[in-house]
Amino acid sequence: MSTSILSYLWGKAKTPIGDGPSYQPLAYHCLDVAACADAILIREPEATRNRMAAIFGLEWEEARPWLLLVVACHDLGKACPGFQAKWPDILSLTGLWQPRIPMTNINHAFISQIALAKLLRGKGWPDELADLTADAVGCHHGSRASPTTLDHLAGTQSAIGKDDWEQAREALVEALAAVFQPVGVPANQTLSGPDFMLLSGLTSFADWIGSNEEVFHYGVPSDFPDLKDWFEKRRALADRALDAIGWESRTPLSREAKTFGQIFGFPPRPLQKAIADALVAMEGPAILLVEAPMGEGKTEAAFFAHLEMQRRFGHRGLYVALPTKATGNAMFKRTLKFLRSQGSNRKLDLQLLHGGTLLSPTGTLEPVDDRHNGATL
Structure with a gap:
């Protein structure tokens, strides 16, 4: 031929x-x-x-x-x-x-x-x-x-x-x-x-x-x-x-290990310390299931776990699922603040995904092209 x-x-x-x-x-x-x-x-x-x-x-x-x-x-x-x-x-x-x-x-x-x-x-x-x-x-x-x-x-x-x-x-x-x-x-x-x-x-x-x-x-x-x-x-x-399209090299938000206090500016609560201790024992990608009453600091614990597991095991992306549009709107701002607090100068790709996104002040006020490693809510 x-x-x-x-x-x-x-x-x-x-x-x-x-x-x-x-x-x-x-x-x-x-x-x-x-x-x-x-x-x-x-x-x-x-x-x-x-x-x-x-x-x-x-x-x-x-x-x-x-x-x-x-x-x-x-x-x-x-x-x-x-x-x-x-x-x-x-x-x-x-x-x-x-x-x-x-x-x-x-x-x-x-x-x-x-x-x-x-x-x-x-x-x-x-x-x-x-x-x-x-x-x-x-x-x-x-x-x-x-x-x-x-x-x-x-x-x-x-x-x-x-x-x-x-x-x-x-x-x-x-x-x-x-x-x-x-x-x-x-x-x-x-x-x-x-x-x-x-x-x-x-x-x-x-x-x-x-x-x-x-x-x-x-x-x-x-x-x-x-x-x-x-x-x-x-x-x-x-x-x-x-x-x-902003598909950048996948690198962790934090290249070095940080304590809970370094990340959030306050000492961990008992639940948060228990999760930090559990992360030390992990030797590979895992599912971490946390169940606790409101006010115990589950969200910060989850953010901390995301940083640590992303750094150690090459995880990429973050998906935060909430039961209602109202809680999703509130968590969107909270997540964006957390990601920006890590001092990363990369663009963040953070998307609010629910049926009322276009009608939500939260979704429209935040810059859509502010890119991260695929964070989604």
């Missing part, structure tokens, strides 16, 4: 402006999304990267190339007759087989799932792991194919194409693999439910960022042979795109 054919497989298209390109080669878009996935993961705590690597039963350095490759293959199914037939003039340049009545309404993500599962098995992946990984990547638009749908598409030439289409998809994956150079095979045999959702969520988020045409401008087919260079250039754009 020649690179000239791959360069005419398009992934994104638009009405041309001036002399600019009117479509983005599929390989370019795949690499754009992989670049975004890489940028997202690098900004996460080490614990998050290790958790993502554990999906495949590998260490991070071994897992990263595989993660980027499978995320890049999210749109592998666009290399099919039905999708490419939406632009007949470009399809004719590929020389690939064209059905008399192409299935232009096809869900290309389902074709991605079918093709990726087969290709991963061909690379030595365990069958169940290959199938579920392809499934997780294939539902990046929010729709998950039923086994019946997949069987039907896999057996329909106008959907999946003939042998030359399969060869085109294989060539595309090999071209992407040459950029990331994964070695060996994953150690795990399957994906757990949480593993599935982590991989699917990463793919969906990366695709959303990488599809922003204002940042990821279209390339031209003449650039196609140098995919490694393309990936490096787009990796820099991915950082710029994440900066623009």
Whole structure:
């Protein structure tokens, strides 16, 4: 399969402006999304990267190339007759087989799932792991194919194409693999439910960022042979795109241990001291359940626990749930004051979330773009 054919497989298209390109080669878009996935993961705590690597039963350095490759293959199914037939003039340049009545309404993500599962098995992946990984990547638009749908598409030439289409998809994956150079095979045999959702969520988020045409401008087919260079250039754009939406590196509010008195300016009550003592004994992420009467200082205890567990275990984000809109409004201000008291100069992303947010003086008076590590109420 020649690179000239791959360069005419398009992934994104638009009405041309001036002399600019009117479509983005599929390989370019795949690499754009992989670049975004890489940028997202690098900004996460080490614990998050290790958790993502554990999906495949590998260490991070071994897992990263595989993660980027499978995320890049999210749109592998666009290399099919039905999708490419939406632009007949470009399809004719590929020389690939064209059905008399192409299935232009096809869900290309389902074709991605079918093709990726087969290709991963061909690379030595365990069958169940290959199938579920392809499934997780294939539902990046929010729709998950039923086994019946997949069987039907896999057996329909106008959907999946003939042998030359399969060869085109294989060539595309090999071209992407040459950029990331994964070695060996994953150690795990399957994906757990949480593993599935982590991989699917990463793919969906990366695709959303990488599809922003204002940042990821279209390339031209003449650039196609140098995919490694393309990936490096787009990796820099991915950082710029994440900066623009405030998705900063995940760092703890407090980099060093602080006592309760240092944080709040008063000595802890008995309940608060008991929680501080319990935190010292924790050796990993945990659920801390506190039950006490009103006025015992549960809120400050929870804030203290958040700081300490975030610092020690790489936790990210804060979610504060209250039973009513009124209590949520009051806690919003209290939480914002606490976060700002930590002396962090980062932007805070603190959102008040309930049905009356737009009508709430609390929600409208506070700056929406004051960003933190995903605090939500």
